[in-house]
Amino acid sequence: xxxxxxxxxxxxxxxxxxxxxxxxxxxEIVALIGGNGAGKTxxxxxxxxxxxPREGRLTLRGKDIAGIPAHDIMHLGMSHVPEGRRIFxxxxxxxxxxxGAYTVSSRKxxxxxxxxxxxxxxxxxxxxxxxxxxxxxxxxxxxxIARALMVDxxxxxxxxxxxxxxxxxxxAIFDIVVMLNKERGTTILLVEQNAQMALSVAKSAYVxxxxxxxxxxxxxxxxxxxxxxxxxxxxx
Amino acid sequence: MDLSTLGPFxxxxxxxxxxxxxxxxxxxxxxxxxxGVLQLINFAHSEVFVTGAVVGFEIFRVLEPSPMNGYLKLxxxxxxxxxxxxxxxxxxxxxxxxxxRNAPRLVPLITAIGVSLILQDVIRIIEGFxxxxxxxxxxxxxxxxxxxxxxxxxxxxxTALTKVGISLQIKEVIVVAVSLLxxxxxxxxxxxxxxxxxxxxxxxxxxxxGLMGIDSNRIIALTFLIGGALGGISGxxxxxxxxxxNAYSGxxxxxxAFTAAVLGGIGSIPGAVLGGLVLGVIQNLIGVTNVLGSILxxxxxxxxxxxxxxxxxxxxxxxILIFKPTGLLGRSNTEKV
Numbered sequence: 001x002x003x004x005x006x007x008x009x010x011x012x013x014x015x016x017x018x019x020x021x022x023x024x025x026x027x028e029i030v031a032l033i034g035g036n037g038a039g040k041t042x043x044x045x046x047x048x049x050x051x052x053p054r055e056g057r058l059t060l061r062g063k064d065i066a067g068i069p070a071h072d073i074m075h076l077g078m079s080h081v082p083e084g085r086r087i088f089x090x091x092x093x094x095x096x097x098x099x100g101a102y103t104v105s106s107r108k109x110x111x112x113x114x115x116x117x118x119x120x121x122x123x124x125x126x127x128x129x130x131x132x133x134x135x136x137x138x139x140x141x142x143x144x145i146a147r148a149l150m151v152d153x154x155x156x157x158x159x160x161x162x163x164x165x166x167x168x169x170x171x172a173i174f175d176i177v178v179m180l181n182k183e184r185g186t187t188i189l190l191v192e193q194n195a196q197m198a199l200s201v202a203k204s205a206y207v208x209x210x211x212x213x214x215x216x217x218x219x220x221x222x223x224x225x226x227x228x229x230x231x232x233x234x235x236x
Numbered sequence: 237m238d239l240s241t242l243g244p245f246x247x248x249x250x251x252x253x254x255x256x257x258x259x260x261x262x263x264x265x266x267x268x269x270x271x272g273v274l275q276l277i278n279f280a281h282s283e284v285f286v287t288g289a290v291v292g293f294e295i296f297r298v299l300e301p302s303p304m305n306g307y308l309k310l311x312x313x314x315x316x317x318x319x320x321x322x323x324x325x326x327x328x329x330x331x332x333x334x335x336x337r338n339a340p341r342l343v344p345l346i347t348a349i350g351v352s353l354i355l356q357d358v359i360r361i362i363e364g365f366x367x368x369x370x371x372x373x374x375x376x377x378x379x380x381x382x383x384x385x386x387x388x389x390x391x392x393x394x395t396a397l398t399k400v401g402i403s404l405q406i407k408e409v410i411v412v413a414v415s416l417l418x419x420x421x422x423x424x425x426x427x428x429x430x431x432x433x434x435x436x437x438x439x440x441x442x443x444x445x446g447l448m449g450i451d452s453n454r455i456i457a458l459t460f461l462i463g464g465a466l467g468g469i470s471g472x473x474x475x476x477x478x479x480x481x482n483a484y485s486g487x488x489x490x491x492x493a494f495t496a497a498v499l500g501g502i503g504s505i506p507g508a509v510l511g512g513l514v515l516g517v518i519q520n521l522i523g524v525t526n527v528l529g530s531i532l533x534x535x536x537x538x539x540x541x542x543x544x545x546x547x548x549x550x551x552x553x554x555x556i557l558i559f560k561p562t563g564l565l566g567r568s569n570t571e572k573v
Contacts, residue, residue, distance in 0.1 A: 050447070069446070070447055071452070074449035079447075080447050086444040086447075088440045089440060091433070099433050099448050102450050103448075
């Protein structure tokens, strides 16, 4: 589905990604874990066109997408739930969803997907006409995911969906992630600080450290790796 | 004058202040919409507005001998002004602001002032080549008659209005009607259409709007088109109301409309309208303070005349910046992390 081959990305002069190679196979959940500043968010931003890689190949379903701006990539069946949720605070829940469907032209399909989103997250239905910025963090995360689903993506990029949420909400969000993968077959690239949670739902995983892939493989194996346990799972 | 005439006098002053206020409101919308998407005060908007006023003048001048219906002439003038001012605003954005999209905010601000000065002289040169400096609107004669005046079918209404102090000319009624129609259309566009949602999304978070597939450059250009078209409308209305304009006529109403936008809360569309109306009324009240002084027999007030009007607008600007910088209807964006 998605292939990164020796991707180098810079922020100004800062060499943020130093040759990332990874593969997200169709129908899988792939976790990308690592500490603060390791380059997890930069990787997702590079994939979705918010940043331009200086070097390397980036292909989505066989199509070279490096350098295509974010607003054009959305037409290719990929959706990005950004770090910090970034819902539109002064738009209502419904308007947020409608903006999410900006590239969809059929009003009927948009309405169907809004209703699907409400089925997935009944809480959003209750808040339909409330401004996005007035909701709790967990509700905003639900809205951010529902908004990303408005284009019926084949590939979903999730950046720290658990950040700042209560354990109850984290559980609920991860249930939805697994459900999307199982029932809709959505391929998911999941970036998480909550490594334990991410590794428990993913099939394969990559460990990122200061812009480089330190470890990759089966998620269960990575969860059992001693250095990973020490560094990211808080076990001795 | 004595106290018994004070009521109708004040009603008259406030009414004409509201008429003026609608013109300010439409100009202020041009500032506030552009500010909304770019956080830029488009100082060139005053010239975008004058361009509309000049185009309106030219249409009425060329069509003067034509026996065409006056309202049809008005419609042509409005559409031509909207197209000219809208396109001009788009060109300004493309050439002057877009290359500076990632520059510090002060840079496009200074550029905007530069564009404003350049356009003033371009307009002066274009009209000056034809030997014109002050452009006096040649309105259809009917526009200068009284609304519901003597011998009209609604004379009774006119008489009743005059009794409470309201006497309007047809052109002033046109100013209010066109303003209200523009406001209704803009309100629909911004709040109920896909384009409007995209404009608001770009205004709130340009980067995330990009993730939704919205090309923010295109939306910003469209916002300049809409803001410019509103500038064109307000230019024609301003020309109709005041009769004579020139290349430098944009400065005063521009500054006052900018103040109106800040007063209402810059970036807020209802705020711009409220600010415009409030400033129109304040300006007219200051203009007649000397008359009020003589009615109420207060000597100090009699010294305050129309030349104090600008002080009034700036006083409002200073007070609002000190006590409520977000404006009357503005809100600070609260985001949850």
